[in-house]
Amino acid sequence: MTNKIRELFLLKQDLVFLNHGSFGACPKPVFEAYQAWQLKLERQPVAFLDQSRDIISNLKPVRIAVANELGASSEDLVGVTNATEGLNIVAHSLKLQPGDEILTINHEYGALEKTWELVTERSGAKVVEVEIPLPLVSKEQFVDALINAMTEKTKILFLSHISSPTALLFPIEDVVAEARKRGIISIIDGAHAPGLIDLNLDALGADFYSGNCHKWMMAPKGSAFLWARKQVQPLLEPLVVSHGWTAQSGGPEQQGIFGNSRFLDCFEIRGTRDPSAWLATQDAIKFAKLHNWSEKVKHADALARETAQTISNLTQLPLFSSPEFCAPQMIAIPLPECDVDNLKRRLYEEFNIEIPVFRWRGHCIVRISVQVYNTREEANCLVDALTKILNLGVKES
Ligand SMILES: Cc1ncc(COP(=O)(O)O)c(C=O)c1O
Known part of the structure; x- marks a missing residue:
C-alpha cells in the first residue's frame, strides 16, 4: 500500500x-529548510553569525512562531538544544540550602533524575520522590499525593508533563497552582508535550517549562525551548557564559544585545553554534499547518x-x-x-x-x-x- x-x-x-x-x-521539507539554513550559514558565516548582523533578526521570528504555538510571549522563551539542556539551566541556577527539598514523582526521566542528584550533592538539598500509584484513574490520586507531600522545606516542584517510561499525561495544573500559592518554584519537564498536546504556557502558570520541538513538532534534532515566567527570569544563570551575559548588578545603562532582555541576552547567545535546527522549527510549524x-x-x-x-x-x-x-x-x-x-x-x-x-x-x-x-x-x-x-x-x- x-x-x-x-x-x-x-x-x-x-x-x-x-x-x-x-x-x-x-519531514523532508523541514529537513530541506534546515539544510538551507546551514548552507546560508556556511556561505557567509560572518554575516550569518555576527551579533551585529543577521543572527538577531533571524532568531526573532522563530521565537515568535514557537511562542504562538505554545500560548506564550516570545520574550519569555529561548531556543536550547534539548529539554535536558533547558532543565539543566534551571536546576543549576537555583540556589538551594542543606535541608531544602525538591518534590518530584517516581515517573521522571533518568537524565533529569541524575541532574537533581548532582544538584543535591552540591547543595545538601534532597529529593523527595512521591509515588504515583498505578493505574492512575483519577486526578485526585495525582494531585493529593503531591499536595500532601508539600512541606515548609519544599523549595522546588519538578514534574514531567508527559512521563517517559509510563507515557502518562499528568494533570499538573492544580499542583502547579498550589506550588505558586506556597512559594514553591515549579519546573515542568515538557519534553514530549509540544506538538502532542495543546499547550498554553501563560495559562499553566508554572515558573519554568522546557520542551522539545524535535519530537512531536517534527523539527530537526537539536530544537527545543526553555520558557520562564517573566518574574522568575532573573533567577536564571547560563550554563555557558557568553557575550550576552551581564552581571545582575549591571544596571540599566548596560546596553543588551536584544534590547532590554537579560533573559534573551544570556540564553540566545551561547558562543559559536549552528542554530539551523531551531531556525527550521518555523518550517516544522508550517508543515504541520499545511498538512x-x-x-x-x-x-x-x-x-x-x-x-x-x-x-x-x-x-x-x-x-x-x-x-x-x-x-x-x-x-x-x-x-x-x-x-x-x-x-x-x-x-x-x-x-x-x-x-x-x-x-x-x-x-x-x-x-x-x-x-x-x-x-x-x-x-x-x-x-x-x-x-x-x-x-x-x-x-x-
Ligand atoms: C520526560 C522526558 N524528559 C526529558 C527527555 C530528554 O529529552 P532530550 O534528550 O531531547 O533532552 C526525555 C526524552 O525522551 C523525556 O522523555
Whole structure:
C-alpha cells in the first residue's frame, strides 16, 4: 500500500517505525529548510553569525512562531538544544540550602533524575520522590499525593508533563497552582508535550517549562525551548557564559544585545553554534499547518489506543491509566515478565519494528508511538510479533 504521508518523511521505507517518541522524525521539507539554513550559514558565516548582523533578526521570528504555538510571549522563551539542556539551566541556577527539598514523582526521566542528584550533592538539598500509584484513574490520586507531600522545606516542584517510561499525561495544573500559592518554584519537564498536546504556557502558570520541538513538532534534532515566567527570569544563570551575559548588578545603562532582555541576552547567545535546527522549527510549524496535522493526528491517536487495548486484552494486563491520562499517540503497554532486551532485539531483527521495550520499576513495558505516517498494518505487525514471541493468548497446559 502506498502511504503518501510516509513518503514525506526520510525514514527508511521498510522500517516499522513505532518510536516517534524517542527522537521524533523530521519531514523532508523541514529537513530541506534546515539544510538551507546551514548552507546560508556556511556561505557567509560572518554575516550569518555576527551579533551585529543577521543572527538577531533571524532568531526573532522563530521565537515568535514557537511562542504562538505554545500560548506564550516570545520574550519569555529561548531556543536550547534539548529539554535536558533547558532543565539543566534551571536546576543549576537555583540556589538551594542543606535541608531544602525538591518534590518530584517516581515517573521522571533518568537524565533529569541524575541532574537533581548532582544538584543535591552540591547543595545538601534532597529529593523527595512521591509515588504515583498505578493505574492512575483519577486526578485526585495525582494531585493529593503531591499536595500532601508539600512541606515548609519544599523549595522546588519538578514534574514531567508527559512521563517517559509510563507515557502518562499528568494533570499538573492544580499542583502547579498550589506550588505558586506556597512559594514553591515549579519546573515542568515538557519534553514530549509540544506538538502532542495543546499547550498554553501563560495559562499553566508554572515558573519554568522546557520542551522539545524535535519530537512531536517534527523539527530537526537539536530544537527545543526553555520558557520562564517573566518574574522568575532573573533567577536564571547560563550554563555557558557568553557575550550576552551581564552581571545582575549591571544596571540599566548596560546596553543588551536584544534590547532590554537579560533573559534573551544570556540564553540566545551561547558562543559559536549552528542554530539551523531551531531556525527550521518555523518550517516544522508550517508543515504541520499545511498538512492539517491537528486533524490527522486524531486517527493516529485512535490507532495507538486501539493497539494498546488489543495488546492489553491479549496479555490480560491492564493499562497504566484510564484513557484521560494516556498521552495522545503514545502509550506505555505493560507486558508479561520477559527478557526485555531480547524482545526488543527480536522485534527489530525478525520483524523490522523499531520500538522501545524496557523494564521500569518492576514492570516490563513496550511503548508504542503512532504518528500520522504509521498505518494499521504496522500496528498489526506489532501485535502479531508480540503474540508470536511472547506466546500471547496461548493458554499454557
Ligand atoms: C520526560 C522526558 N524528559 C526529558 C527527555 C530528554 O529529552 P532530550 O534528550 O531531547 O533532552 C526525555 C526524552 O525522551 C523525556 O522523555
